[in-house]
Each structure stands twice: as structure tokens, then as C-alpha cells.
Amino acid sequence: MKIAIIGGGVAAFEAAKNIRTLSDDAEITIYSREAVPPYRRPALSRMAAEELADAQFFIKPAAFYAENRIGLELGRTLRAIDPNTKTLTFDSGSPSTYDRLLLATGSHCFYPPVPGMDLDGVMSLREYADLQKLRARLDAGVKNAAVIGGGLLGLELAQSLLERGCLVTVFEGSPLLLPRNLDEEAAGFVLKKLGEIENLTLRFGCRVEAIAGEAGKATGVTLQDGTNEADLVMVSAGVRSNIEVAAAAGIPCNRGIVTDRFLRTGIADIYAAGDCAEVEGASYGLYDAARSMGTVAAHNLLGEEQPFVPQAYPARLSVFGIKLFSAGKLAGARSETTQDAATGTFQKRFYDEADRLVGCILVGDLREAVKLQSQIAVPTQG
Ligand SMILES: Cc1cc2nc3c(=O)[nH]c(=O)nc-3n(C[C@H](O)[C@H](O)[C@H](O)COP(=O)(O)OP(=O)(O)OC[C@H]3O[C@@H](n4cnc5c(N)ncnc54)[C@H](O)[C@@H]3O)c2cc1C
Structure with missing residues (x-):
């Protein structure tokens, strides 16, 4: 059986690894648009400040894929799926076919629709290529960094930017700190401690109206009460599932690629797992959920019927x-x-x-x- 897996994240990795454990003769290929093998995506924030050892960053060394007969085609972006002929077309290289297909295309950062988001110096951190861009920018020197979005990712990013010597301001729309992860009492407790951090400013309840710019470069973040200087603007305002290729192929999509609890999409022999999937109406956007979906998908791609059972992810x-x-x-x-x-x-x-x-x-x-x-x-x- 020829199994194609699209995406180079944890869902894709877990699926490939488990398929090989379950089946000696399945032909497995991971196609990822990234230039590097699957890595622990949450570590990207830390990597903005320090170089982690490969063993900490990559899920497995490159040799793992050859040893387990898992094809790893990097730098391959899926452009189209033809479910009738079971053919995949990529931005480069020759088309390929599959018997079963797993879409594990993850998500991308959401950019609030305000003017100036296309200015040089406005970026997000989602993939390895983003990290390289951010590091180059920091190496060239950044004075005032703004982080739009004060969620878990935004705060991690703020820490790395501070460590790289920036003055950092975090702009959060909610009036409370981490409203999804703390209640008011806990938020007050944590905020007192955050308030003591030098060179860090946290602003709550603010609506970003625009990114200000000059000669094509970002110069500030504009709120109702004026513009705050910033020569780097990091957007960390939530994510959206990568569904475009699936939707164009006629696979039913909503916020994510719609699946049942067995991770089956609306088209035979095509499954979805991880951030790109909307499983019985729920999207997760969490590492542990993606990992466990990858495992479940492996079983089901091989013909079992294992349900994905969500946990109370902390x-x-x-x-x-x-x-x-x-x-x-x-x-x-x-x-x-x-x-x-x-x-x-x-x-x-x-x-x-x-x-x-x-x-x-x-x-x-x-x-x-x-x-x-x-x-x-x-x-x-x-
Ligand atoms: C900086 C950061 C910190 C995070 N911290 C946490 C945390 O602390 N806790 C937590 O639970 N979650 C965290 N997350 C979220 C977590 O990383 C994701 O939920 C998880 O990585 C989802 O895994 P995935 O395999 O579904 O997708 P992803 O890891 O997003 O991988 C998707 C892959 O598909 C590739 N791809 C997309 N489209 C195509 C295409 N057309 N063709 C080929 N390849 C394609 C992408 O390049 C990518 O390699 C964090 C995310 C980031 C960015």
C-alpha cells in the first residue's frame, strides 16, 4: 500500500512512525514544504534567542527516516489533489500517486486585517523559514519590538526578544492576561510578577488599528490613542488551519478539514490530522492533540477504525x-x-x-x- 503524508509537523511524523511499526511493507512518503525534517514546533520561540541542540529541536535525526524506510521529500509544496486518479501535484518535481493520503498541513498565523501588515518588519513565527528571517532581522539590530497578541506564544516570543536585547511591548486585545489559561484571580497574581520585568511593557484591552510605516518599513503600532514605536512587529494573534489545497480538491472543509472521529474526510481514502483537521466540529491547535491524531491516523490508514479521543489538554x-x-x-x-x-x-x-x-x-x-x-x-x- 502506498501512503502519502503531506506536512512536516508532529502529526505527519507520528503517523509515519506508527505506520512503519504497524506495517513492514507499507510504502510511506512524507512530503513537506519545509527545508528541514520534522521538529518540535513549540521550540521555535526559544530558538529565536538561543540555538538548541539538534536532539532537542528535531523529533528524530535525519537517519531515522532512511532506517525506517520512510521517504522524506523536503521542499515539496502540495498544490493539487486529484481524488479520482489519486494523483498529487507539487510546485516542483514530478506528480505522485497514493492509495491512502493523510493531510497534516497544520495551520498558519492569522494576520488581523488592518493596514500595514504587508510592511517590511512585520512577521510571524510558525515555520523554520520564519525563524531564519527573524534571526537575520535580530542580528541586523532591532530596538523596539512589538508583539501583537499576548497569549502563550506571544509571551514566549516576548521573552526571546528581550533576551536578544529588544525593548518589547506586547499588545493584547483582551482586558485580562491569558484569558484562556487563567481566571481573573490567577491573572492578577501572574501580572504582578510580569510587571517587574525590565524592558517589557504589557498593554491589555487594546485594538491595533494599523501598522505605521515609512518607505515600506514598519515603524510603529497604531492604537486608538496613538502610535507606539516599533521597528519589528511580531504577529501572534491566533492561527488558521491550512485547508486551501484540500478545499480546492472538493474535500469538505469548514474552519478545518472536516473529519469524523476516525479522522476520515468526506472523500474516500483521504484522512486529516493535527492542526488542519476539524474533528467532529472541534479544532485543537495543540501539539499533544496533533501528536495523538497522528497515531490514530496511522491505524486508520491501515484499515482499522480507531477513534480520536480528545483529552483535557493542559x-x-x-x-x-x-x-x-x-x-x-x-x-x-x-x-x-x-x-x-x-x-x-x-x-x-x-x-x-x-x-x-x-x-x-x-x-x-x-x-x-x-x-x-x-x-x-x-x-x-x-
Ligand atoms: C512558536 C510556537 C509555539 C507553540 N507552542 C505550543 C505549546 O507550548 N503547546 C502546544 O500545545 N502547542 C504549541 N504550538 C502549536 C503546535 O506547535 C501545533 O499545534 C502543532 O505543531 C501542530 O502540528 P501539525 O503536525 O498538525 O502541524 P504543523 O506542526 O503546523 O505542521 C504542518 C506542516 O505542514 C507543512 N505544509 C503545510 N502546507 C503544505 C503543503 N501544501 N505542502 C507541503 N507541506 C505543507 C508545513 O510546512 C508544516 O511543516 C506552538 C506553535 C508555535 C508556532
Whole structure:
């Protein structure tokens, strides 16, 4: 059986690895538009500040693919799928055919539709090529860096930019810090600590109206109350699934490529996994979800019927010396908080009407994280 996998992320990697474990004779090929083998995408933020060892960055060394007879075609961008002839066309090189196809094309950064987003100096960090561009820009010297979006990724990026010597301002639309990962009380606790970081400014509740520019280059971020200087603007305002090629082939798409819980799309022998997939109406945008979808897809591409079962995926963040973990539902019939400003630790647990743990937030001391996560009664993600 000839299995083609499109994408060079964790979903594609897990699928290929598991197919090989399950089948000795499947012909497996990964086609990725990136120039490097699959890597741990969340490490890109860290890589903006420091070079990680290959073993930390790449999921497996390049030799793994040859040893496991997994074809790895890098620099190949899929342009079209013909489901009738089961043919794939790429931007370069010859077309290829498949018996079963897995789309694991991930997502791209969303750019808010305001003027100036096309100026030189406005960028995002999603792929290895973005990292190379960002590093070149930082090497050339950046004074004021703006980060649009103060979510987990935005804060990680802010830390790396500070470490590279920039003055950093984060612009967040919500009036609260990390509204998806913290409640108001926890946000207040973390914010006090973030407020002490030198050269970092956090602005909440702001609507970016435009990126200001001169001679084609970004010079600032314009809000209702004026323009804040910035010679680098990083956009970290959410992601959108990469669905264009699938949609053009007639595969039903909504926000993502629509699949059932077995990750089957609306067209026979075509599956989708990871950030590009919308599984029974839910998109995840999370590394662990993509990885587990890759595993499930491997089984199903080989003819099994394994459902993808979502978990209560936790959020983790470690920036500016602050460690944070949250999981489950961050509201409930009652909650319990313990905090100690002197040690910088905070713990909040949320319970439902039946007094079952439904969520938790931990700051500073994360030793109980895994235990609490396993006790959480209701998966909430999606
Ligand atoms: C900086 C950063 C930090 C993050 N931090 C976290 C975190 O802390 N926790 C967490 O849970 N998640 C985090 N995420 C999100 C997480 O990385 C994604 O959810 C995960 O990588 C999704 O995996 P995937 O395999 O579905 O897609 P991706 O990793 O996006 O991979 C998709 C691949 O498909 C390729 N591709 C796309 N279109 C084509 C095409 N037409 N032809 C060929 N190849 C194509 C892309 O180039 C890419 O290699 C982070 C993401 C980023 C960018």
C-alpha cells in the first residue's frame, strides 16, 4: 500500500512512525514544504534567542527516516489533489500517486486585517523559514519590538526578544492576561510578577488599528490613542488551519478539514490530522492533540477504525522565571485558592456541583500538575 503524508509537523511524523511499526511493507512518503525534517514546533520561540541542540529541536535525526524506510521529500509544496486518479501535484518535481493520503498541513498565523501588515518588519513565527528571517532581522539590530497578541506564544516570543536585547511591548486585545489559561484571580497574581520585568511593557484591552510605516518599513503600532514605536512587529494573534489545497480538491472543509472521529474526510481514502483537521466540529491547535491524531491516523490508514479521543489538554508556560500550568475548566460551583506571594506560588482548584475536580491553575510550584490533571473529571478542550 502506498501512503502519502503531506506536512512536516508532529502529526505527519507520528503517523509515519506508527505506520512503519504497524506495517513492514507499507510504502510511506512524507512530503513537506519545509527545508528541514520534522521538529518540535513549540521550540521555535526559544530558538529565536538561543540555538538548541539538534536532539532537542528535531523529533528524530535525519537517519531515522532512511532506517525506517520512510521517504522524506523536503521542499515539496502540495498544490493539487486529484481524488479520482489519486494523483498529487507539487510546485516542483514530478506528480505522485497514493492509495491512502493523510493531510497534516497544520495551520498558519492569522494576520488581523488592518493596514500595514504587508510592511517590511512585520512577521510571524510558525515555520523554520520564519525563524531564519527573524534571526537575520535580530542580528541586523532591532530596538523596539512589538508583539501583537499576548497569549502563550506571544509571551514566549516576548521573552526571546528581550533576551536578544529588544525593548518589547506586547499588545493584547483582551482586558485580562491569558484569558484562556487563567481566571481573573490567577491573572492578577501572574501580572504582578510580569510587571517587574525590565524592558517589557504589557498593554491589555487594546485594538491595533494599523501598522505605521515609512518607505515600506514598519515603524510603529497604531492604537486608538496613538502610535507606539516599533521597528519589528511580531504577529501572534491566533492561527488558521491550512485547508486551501484540500478545499480546492472538493474535500469538505469548514474552519478545518472536516473529519469524523476516525479522522476520515468526506472523500474516500483521504484522512486529516493535527492542526488542519476539524474533528467532529472541534479544532485543537495543540501539539499533544496533533501528536495523538497522528497515531490514530496511522491505524486508520491501515484499515482499522480507531477513534480520536480528545483529552483535557493542559496549557504550560515557562517565561521570565514564572512557571504556569492550567488544565480543565477554569470555573466551577466552588473553588479553592492557596497562594504565597513570598515564594511566588499560587494554586487554584475548581469543583463542580458534585464536588468533582474540573480544573486547576498552578503557578510557581508545578509538582502537583500531573496528579491534578489525571483527576480532572470532564475533558473540556475543543
Ligand atoms: C512558536 C510556537 C509555539 C507553540 N507552542 C505550543 C505549546 O507550548 N503547546 C502546544 O500545545 N502547542 C504549541 N504550538 C502549536 C503546535 O506547535 C501545533 O499545534 C502543532 O505543531 C501542530 O502540528 P501539525 O503536525 O498538525 O502541524 P504543523 O506542526 O503546523 O505542521 C504542518 C506542516 O505542514 C507543512 N505544509 C503545510 N502546507 C503544505 C503543503 N501544501 N505542502 C507541503 N507541506 C505543507 C508545513 O510546512 C508544516 O511543516 C506552538 C506553535 C508555535 C508556532
